[in-house]
Amino acid sequence: MRTQDTGRLAQSPIRVLMPIMAFVFMVYLNIGLAMPVLPLHIHQDLGFDTFVVGLVAGAPFAAALFSRLLAGRFTDQRGGRDAVVFGLSLAIASGGFYLLSMAFSKERMVCLGVLVLGRLLLGAAESFIITGALSWGMGLLGPSHSGRTIAWVGTAIYAAYGAGAPLGTLLYHGYTFTGIAGVTTLLPLVTLPLVLSLPKAEAVKGDHVPFVEVARQVWQPGVALSLSGVGFGAVTTFVSLLYVARGWGSAWFCLTAMSVAFMAGRGLLGHLPDRLGGARVAMVCILIQAFGLFLVWSAPWSGVALAGVILGGLGYSLVYPGLGAEVMRRTSQRARGTAMGTFTAFFDLSLGVSAPALGWMAGRTGLASVFMASGLLALGAAGMTFHLWRGQDPAIQHPEPALVP
Structure with missing residues (x-):
């Protein structure tokens, strides 16, 4: 080109x-x-x-x-x-x-x-x-x-x-x-x-990058994504049950509002990880998500829970893009696909493991405890992301790939 x-x-x-x-x-x-x-x-x-x-x-x-x-x-x-x-x-x-x-x-x-x-x-x-x-x-x-x-x-x-x-x-x-x-x-x-019919970006040629090397670069953003993803799964799976248990009516509006906040964050603020740094943006967004989860946990009425769910959706919207940008910054372009596949697997694992674990917790300590635990895990994710941000090496920048028609 x-x-x-x-x-x-x-x-x-x-x-x-x-x-x-x-x-x-x-x-x-x-x-x-x-x-x-x-x-x-x-x-x-x-x-x-x-x-x-x-x-x-x-x-x-x-x-x-x-x-x-x-x-x-x-x-x-x-x-x-x-x-x-x-x-x-x-x-x-x-x-x-x-x-x-x-x-x-x-x-x-x-x-x-x-x-x-x-x-x-x-x-x-x-x-x-x-x-x-x-x-x-x-x-x-x-x-x-x-x-x-x-x-x-x-x-x-x-x-x-x-x-x-x-x-x-x-x-x-x-x-x-x-x-x-x-x-x-x-x-x-x-x-x-x-x-x-679309133009393609040619695969970057070069020596094979060992998976161990890719995993070494990806595991910290991946674990942070997993911890934050527990909160997303908690809201989508258990907030409806919380509304029913407390007699707050249908939770459909709550989930719709979360989806709108999520999409608004992605659409309006999606450029921030590239401009300000992926780890920094992800850290701030995870803290917003954690605050929203704690609001749901402590909500005395449905309006507070709704505000918490909206904040949770808005905060979570840039966690994957922010940490994903950090993965791309840390990983050689010759392993870009492997890195993104491995990174996304952490999200799959998070939802697969957290849903039954949180369900077990809800049955023993109440539905609200699910959101408290998710908020605490989100704080752990924020701590890991802060470590990624402060430990960034500005010299790690990979050249752009060749464009082909």
């Missing part, structure tokens, strides 16, 4: 990222469609209990966790666009298994088994697509825009989740789960031409 084109991209990051955000939105809309109706399909249509519902719903997260490293290595070797194309292929296959499962709707165990295979493929697809998309965006814009890339791509994800829930509900009630299966097969297919 010519030098003037490189300058144009550097001056207009939103124009470069908009197509990537568009296909990420399409992919995660595909995921979001099934989220509100999958439990209904398994419990009401197939007749399985809530334990099975939880297993099937959680299958993609397990597959994503175990495929993160593979997705990262693939991205480093082949480039972000190839990783996204491979992920879309897996997503198409996932939709195909959804459709195939409906052919065995009268044999519920076979139907469930085929559906689980589709869910596992979906988790692996998500891993390749998001790792490839983030690496692709950073490759086009360069490391100086890593925080903005993570923030804006993440905004597309949560917007897709928000749109997917009502659309999936309408599809399910109008066309049963077969309608969901059909759309989740078609959406990745129609997204492929968009992806293939």
